[in-house]
Amino acid sequence: MNERLSTLDRLLPVWIGxxxxxxxxxxxxxxxxxxxxxxxxIDTVSLxxxxxxxxxxxxxxxxxxxxxxxxxxxxxxxLVMSLVLNWIIGPAVMFALAWLLLPDLPEYRTGLIIVGLAxxxxxxxxxxxxxxxxxxxxxxxxxxxxxxxxxxxSLLGWFYLDLLPGWLGLDSxxxxxxxxxxxxxxxxxLGVPLLAGFFTRTYLERAKGSDWYENTFLPKIGPxxxxxxxxxxxxxFALQGDQITNRPLDVARIALPLLAYFAIMWFGSFFTGIxxxxxxxxxxxxxxxxxxxNFELAIAVAIGVFGVSxxxxxxxxxGPLIEVPVLVGLVYVSLWAQRRFYPxxxx
Numbered sequence: 001m002n003e004r005l006s007t008l009d010r011l012l013p014v015w016i017g018x019x020x021x022x023x024x025x026x027x028x029x030x031x032x033x034x035x036x037x038x039x040x041x042i043d044t045v046s047l048x049x050x051x052x053x054x055x056x057x058x059x060x061x062x063x064x065x066x067x068x069x070x071x072x073x074x075x076x077x078x079l080v081m082s083l084v085l086n087w088i089i090g091p092a093v094m095f096a097l098a099w100l101l102l103p104d105l106p107e108y109r110t111g112l113i114i115v116g117l118a119x120x121x122x123x124x125x126x127x128x129x130x131x132x133x134x135x136x137x138x139x140x141x142x143x144x145x146x147x148x149x150x151x152x153x154s155l156l157g158w159f160y161l162d163l164l165p166g167w168l169g170l171d172s173x174x175x176x177x178x179x180x181x182x183x184x185x186x187x188x189x190l191g192v193p194l195l196a197g198f199f200t201r202t203y204l205e206r207a208k209g210s211d212w213y214e215n216t217f218l219p220k221i222g223p224x225x226x227x228x229x230x231x232x233x234x235x236x237f238a239l240q241g242d243q244i245t246n247r248p249l250d251v252a253r254i255a256l257p258l259l260a261y262f263a264i265m266w267f268g269s270f271f272t273g274i275x276x277x278x279x280x281x282x283x284x285x286x287x288x289x290x291x292x293x294n295f296e297l298a299i300a301v302a303i304g305v306f307g308v309s310x311x312x313x314x315x316x317x318x319g320p321l322i323e324v325p326v327l328v329g330l331v332y333v334s335l336w337a338q339r340r341f342y343p344x345x346x347x
Contacts, residue, residue, distance in 0.1 A: 062197040
């Protein structure tokens with residue numbers, strides 16, 4: 001594994017842990033930091049978080065070979081498998097886990113379901129890159145998830161928080177989220193870095209050549225993605241550190257269904273892919289896309305609908321607290337599984 005990951009990548013769990021602790025200390029050391037950061041917005045979008053996500057996603061999207069996307073789209077098996085995992089199985093699994101493990105905590109349960117409905121469009125690119133997944137497929141899956149998110153998020157929210165609980169005789173509370181609110185989040189968090197990555201590759205390859213672009217430019221901007229990830233984690237935990245430290249038992253209760261969710265989605269997807277003889281790079285992309293969630297959107301929806309101090313918002317914040325270290329661990333599992341189950345190089 002050491003030969004596959006750089007020193008920065010290998011120690012990523014350490015840096016992430018330090019970023020989490022640093023964010024919490026920063027938030028507690030400056031009690032008004034939350035209010036100050038909340039003021040730095042474009043409309044309802046937090047500018048500090050948007051900057052971090054751009055830094056995180058742009059280098060990864062600049063690595064995508066957009067000319068190869070057509071070949072990826074032709075692989076209908078991978079696309080269909082990802083759509084089923086993300087939009088049918090994933091929300092259903094989170095709904096079931098939330099009701100099974102949090103039957104007495106309706107606010108946290110609703111928050112987890114909101115997280116389960118928000119499919120990953122950002123950090124999955126980092127995990128996919130570290131696990132040596134297929135960048136082109138990951139970019140296509142992220143784009144598809146973004147489109148589905150705009151169309152389906154509000155509808156699925158109504159189904160899982162209102163209609164289905166009513167059918168099952170369960171008590172729940174629905175959400176009211178406009179299509180524009182979701183579209184705006186997708187356009188800012190994904191659209192801007194995607195366009196920047198596309199135009200960067202198109203222009204610089206034409207001006208400097210593919211060899212210079214791949215071997216000189218990309219290695220220079222590559223570490224920016226991980227710095228952006230660490231910066232984003234610091235900001236998130238600075239904003240929500242008080243809630244996390246003041247409710248440790250609640251955080252532990254929320255963490256249990258999240259841990260089960262990530263394990264079920266990743267291992268279920270990856271080993272299904274092995275049985276279907278899907279090449280490693282594509283299988284890794286599908287598995288990480290299935291396991292990840294768009295915590296930015298989930299937190300924004302929870303805060304917008306239920307308030308910043310609500311249990312739903314706390315559940316959204318605990319999402320990345322659990323997701324980040326777990327999916328970093330799954331990167332190592334994925335690389336081990338490549339050696340164990342894919343002894344020959346992927347064609």
